[in-house]
Amino acid sequence: MKSSAMVTPRPAREAVSNASPAKVAFGGVSFSYPGRQALSGVTLDVPERRVTAIIGPSGCGKSTLIKSINRIAEIGTEVKVEGRVTIDGQDVYAPGVDLVDLRRRVGMLFQKANPFPKSIFENVAFGPRIHGASRAGDLDQAVERSLRQAALWDEVKDRLGTSAMELSGGQQQRLCLARVLAVDPEVILMDEPCSALDPISTARIEELIEELRERYTVVIVTHNMQQAARVSDRTAFLLNGQLVEVDDTETIFTTPADRRTEDYITGRFG
Amino acid sequence: MDSRIESKIGKAGTVPVVPGAVRRLRRGRWREVFIETFLRLNGFIAIAAILLIFIFLFKEGIQAFRTIPAGHFLQSQELDFDNVPQTVRLWQPVGQNPKYSLIPLLLGSFLVALPGTLIATIFGVACGIYLAEIAGKRTREVIKPAIELLAGVPSVVIGFFCLATLATFVQDALGTTFRLNAMVGALGVSLVIVPVIATMTDDALRAVPGYLREGAHALGANRWETITRVVVPAGASGLVAAILLGMGRALGETMIVLMATGNAAQVTLNPFDSVRTMTATIAAELGAVPQGGEQYRALFLVGSLLFVMTFLINLVAELAVARMRRRLAL
Amino acid sequence: MKRRFVETIALALLRGTAFAVLLATILLIGSIVRGGAGVITWEFLSATPTEGMTHGGIFPAIFGTICITLLMIVMALPLGVCAAIYMVEYAGSSGLARVIRASVNNLAGVPSIVFGLFGVGFFILFIGRSIDRVRGGGLLFGQPAMLWAAATLAVLVLPVIIVNTAEALTAVPRSHREASFALGATRWQTVRRVVLPQARAGILTGSILSVSRGAGETAPILFTGCAYFLPRLPIVHLGVPFTGLSVPMVNPLDQFMELSYHIFIMATQSTDAAATRPIQYGTTLILVALTFILNLAAISLRVRYRRGLESR
Numbered sequence: 001m002k003s004s005a006m007v008t009p010r011p012a013r014e015a016v017s018n019a020s021p022a023k024v025a026f027g028g029v030s031f032s033y034p035g036r037q038a039l040s041g042v043t044l045d046v047p048e049r050r051v052t053a054i055i056g057p058s059g060c061g062k063s064t065l066i067k068s069i070n071r072i073a074e075i076g077t078e079v080k081v082e083g084r085v086t087i088d089g090q091d092v093y094a095p096g097v098d099l100v101d102l103r104r105r106v107g108m109l110f111q112k113a114n115p116f117p118k119s120i121f122e123n124v125a126f127g128p129r130i131h132g133a134s135r136a137g138d139l140d141q142a143v144e145r146s147l148r149q150a151a152l153w154d155e156v157k158d159r160l161g162t163s164a165m166e167l168s169g170g171q172q173q174r175l176c177l178a179r180v181l182a183v184d185p186e187v188i189l190m191d192e193p194c195s196a197l198d199p200i201s202t203a204r205i206e207e208l209i210e211e212l213r214e215r216y217t218v219v220i221v222t223h224n225m226q227q228a229a230r231v232s233d234r235t236a237f238l239l240n241g242q243l244v245e246v247d248d249t250e251t252i253f254t255t256p257a258d259r260r261t262e263d264y265i266t267g268r269f270g
Numbered sequence: 271m272d273s274r275i276e277s278k279i280g281k282a283g284t285v286p287v288v289p290g291a292v293r294r295l296r297r298g299r300w301r302e303v304f305i306e307t308f309l310r311l312n313g314f315i316a317i318a319a320i321l322l323i324f325i326f327l328f329k330e331g332i333q334a335f336r337t338i339p340a341g342h343f344l345q346s347q348e349l350d351f352d353n354v355p356q357t358v359r360l361w362q363p364v365g366q367n368p369k370y371s372l373i374p375l376l377l378g379s380f381l382v383a384l385p386g387t388l389i390a391t392i393f394g395v396a397c398g399i400y401l402a403e404i405a406g407k408r409t410r411e412v413i414k415p416a417i418e419l420l421a422g423v424p425s426v427v428i429g430f431f432c433l434a435t436l437a438t439f440v441q442d443a444l445g446t447t448f449r450l451n452a453m454v455g456a457l458g459v460s461l462v463i464v465p466v467i468a469t470m471t472d473d474a475l476r477a478v479p480g481y482l483r484e485g486a487h488a489l490g491a492n493r494w495e496t497i498t499r500v501v502v503p504a505g506a507s508g509l510v511a512a513i514l515l516g517m518g519r520a521l522g523e524t525m526i527v528l529m530a531t532g533n534a535a536q537v538t539l540n541p542f543d544s545v546r547t548m549t550a551t552i553a554a555e556l557g558a559v560p561q562g563g564e565q566y567r568a569l570f571l572v573g574s575l576l577f578v579m580t581f582l583i584n585l586v587a588e589l590a591v592a593r594m595r596r597r598l599a600l
Numbered sequence: 601m602k603r604r605f606v607e608t609i610a611l612a613l614l615r616g617t618a619f620a621v622l623l624a625t626i627l628l629i630g631s632i633v634r635g636g637a638g639v640i641t642w643e644f645l646s647a648t649p650t651e652g653m654t655h656g657g658i659f660p661a662i663f664g665t666i667c668i669t670l671l672m673i674v675m676a677l678p679l680g681v682c683a684a685i686y687m688v689e690y691a692g693s694s695g696l697a698r699v700i701r702a703s704v705n706n707l708a709g710v711p712s713i714v715f716g717l718f719g720v721g722f723f724i725l726f727i728g729r730s731i732d733r734v735r736g737g738g739l740l741f742g743q744p745a746m747l748w749a750a751a752t753l754a755v756l757v758l759p760v761i762i763v764n765t766a767e768a769l770t771a772v773p774r775s776h777r778e779a780s781f782a783l784g785a786t787r788w789q790t791v792r793r794v795v796l797p798q799a800r801a802g803i804l805t806g807s808i809l810s811v812s813r814g815a816g817e818t819a820p821i822l823f824t825g826c827a828y829f830l831p832r833l834p835i836v837h838l839g840v841p842f843t844g845l846s847v848p849m850v851n852p853l854d855q856f857m858e859l860s861y862h863i864f865i866m867a868t869q870s871t872d873a874a875a876t877r878p879i880q881y882g883t884t885l886i887l888v889a890l891t892f893i894l895n896l897a898a899i900s901l902r903v904r905y906r907r908g909l910e911s912r
Contacts, residue, residue: 104784114775127783305788312682326722396617420625422895424816426860494607522711524819549713557823561725573717584709
């Protein structure tokens with residue numbers, strides 16, 4: 001990335017700032033793993049039914065930030081969380097929070113597509129099944145709907161019984177998206193979902209994100225600044241675990257307020 | 271169904287995706303708690319069973335010191351025919367004046383374990399290198415299962431093989447005084463640990479990333495140079511662990527040494543003498559001792575010592591493996 | 601040129617040693633097959649020993665081996681697998697969990713005779729005698745018996761089963777667990793629907809190998825229940841109330857004959873070891889065959905399982 005001119009932000013739809021109610025809100029969040037602090041004092045509002053991109057150099061805490069929303073960050077390790085992470089005003093770290101319900105409401109797409117070594121159908125049906133759907137009709141319907149939403153239905157409708165591991169990388173990632181959509185979440189988190197994909201597959205995922213915006217609140221972590229500029233409404237820049245700046249994507253990429261943001265998006269470091 | 275789906279985005283919001291979810295959720299939570307409790311209980315029972323071994327063994331073993339002075343586990347005094355006190359290092363737990371020197375037992379154990387480990391290291395490491403670095407797929411699929419089968423042979427079978435076949439063969443070939451001696455036991459024990467060392471060496475070397483080999487070849491090293499200068503050094507900790515674990519097995523092996531070493535507790539450094547190992551002592555005497563007696567406790571002390579020795583060896587081996595994992599960033 | 605020469609020689613040596621190990625295996629098995637094949641007849645498999653164990657068959661030993669192995673499986677397998685699932689999937693990675701994992705690992709390498717000591721001291725003299733004291737009426741539990749021998753073997757294979765199961769579980773990629781949790785699956789749903797289906801073959805392989813190890817062990821049962829010679833099978837006839845019928849049942853409080861112990865005792869303690877050599881070879885062959893069947897099953901399962909993993 002040589003200059004900021006290369007990054008063309010998408011045309012502004014409407015001013016997002018303060019127009020949309022916050023779906024997810026971070027209030028002074030500090031997050032530590034044993035011997036390492038990942039986030040310190042992050043305050044950030046994620047507007048409802050918008051795409052919010054999180055950018056920043058490697059190790060700046062982007063992944064931890066979104067994994068703290070559905071509390072995946074704490075799996076298999078001990079963590080310390082200060083401040084509040086809320087969804088619709090409810091603190092997700094409050095005692096007695098039902099993790100199952102939380103994670104049903106917040107879907108997640110990972111850096112590397114991680115379909116289960118099961119059939120395509122079983123992958124998508126996994127969520128509905130664990131949440132109690134058992135009637136074959138319901139499952140069929142949920143699977144078809146989700147695969148259509150993920151624009152994968154036409155490619156796989158004749159081979160729903162084959163292993164998901166036989167799909168291409170891009171198809172696998174869309175299958176994972178279908179798997180997320182099948183549990184009908186409100187928020188969808190994406191942790192660099194295209195980092196392992198070729199440009200064509202990336203473009204398809206980006207098209208899908210465009211459509212998801214209409215119904216879901218999307219938070220996407222990305223290394224790729226063109227991607228952030230193309231798909232997001234709001235962009236937050238994170239550095240060393242601290243939030244440097246958050247604004248409408250157009251503003252961030254044209255007239256950033258902070259010097260460090262400008263340095264980063266123009267490729268001077270990171 | 272198609273008619274219900276108007277756009278790709280669909281109408282999921284208006285149709286409950288998961289009928290009956292709330293009702294099931296409540297029942298599911300109880301099941302979750304029940305299952306976790308059940309599994310935890312199993313975990314604790316297993317751990318408790320294992321802890322009991324530690325505790326029980328040491329509890330009985332330490333009691334040996336109540337009646338036997340600590341020095342007697344090294345040597346004791348005995349009057350000879352002229353009533354002159356002589357220092358003796360004997361394991362003779364039965365009789366008027368029982369003697370409990372551990373020295374002949376320790377020597378016996380090491381006279382079997384060290385040559386056994388040495389032989390097994392030569393063959394096992396070579397075999398592991400061959401499997402990991404040289405063998406083609408075909409050969410591998412013959413030798414690997416053969417080694418796994420050898421690993422599965424019960425030790426009493428190898429003991430029987432040593433007693434019935436190998437001992438005669440060794441005596442004819444080397445002309446040893448005793449048909450059953452430490453060397454026969456060492457050869458038998460090496461049959462048990464060659465598979466251990468070979469398999470672990472193979473695993474350790476196969477964990478060495480391919481780019482290291484490619485790098486060496488790209489610099490013009492041939493296969494042998496690649497093996498000795500790059501692959502083996504990278505997997506060295508794994509090899510050390512393999513050899514240590516093999517040694518632990520050799521020290522703890524019971525049936526083979528019981529059947530093949532002649533079982534004479536004596537102070538010797540000659541590997542062609544009959545010896546008696548710590549394990550064989552327990553196996554030979556435990557059946558005849560009264561509970562709670564002095565000899566019973568002495569046997570538990572021998573067991574505790576054996577336990578500590580193998581535990582330490584295994585611990586070092588485990589640290590070595592952990593070190594290799596870290597270094598290769600696995 | 602010299603480098604080339606060294607390489608050729610060295611590689612040939614390595615190949616030679618590998619084939620030497622193969623040869624040793626073949627010699628070992630070959631000598632046992634050659635010595636034992638002629639002895640094995642239907643009578644040898646189905647009859648009891650006669651004439652001071654110099655003639656007859658080894659049926660009681662086969663029967664005892666099968667009984668004790670099954671009893672050991674019942675005692676150790678479910679416990680070990682559940683404990684491993686708890687340790688890997690639930691206990692997390694706290695300091696205590698790591699210490700426990702390390703000690704279980706280490707116990708898998710503790711000498712089998714130590715377990716024999718434990719079996720005598722703990723099961724027979726401590727537990728058994730305590731039961732007898734409470735129960736009153738003489739020695740019943742406080743003496744060597746199949747129950748205690750199986751329990752000793754169970755304690756021996758328990759760490760092995762735990763280690764093997766834990767290995768199969770940790771081989772399942774972490775990303776699959778994360779995906780499952782992120783979809784709102786509970787821990788048990790994740791274990792049952794994502795982890796166990798993938799680990800099943802590995803767990804099965806490990807379990808068969810552990811069981812085979814237990815079935816071939818001799819040292820732990822030397823003093824916990826094996827008998828030199830028993831003219832009867834360890835069977836008790838239990839009367840069914842009101843019917844006048846009786847049902848034969850294996851009596852876990854009886855002593856029993858066992859293949860590996862039979863080999864040991866015949867080869868070392870019999871009055872004329874040379875005369876009964878054929879019986880010893882035959883018994884050895886049967887034991888080897890038994891453990892080989894288990895091992896072959898495990899190896900072929902593992903080959904299939906590895907192929908499955910690699911195709912992913």
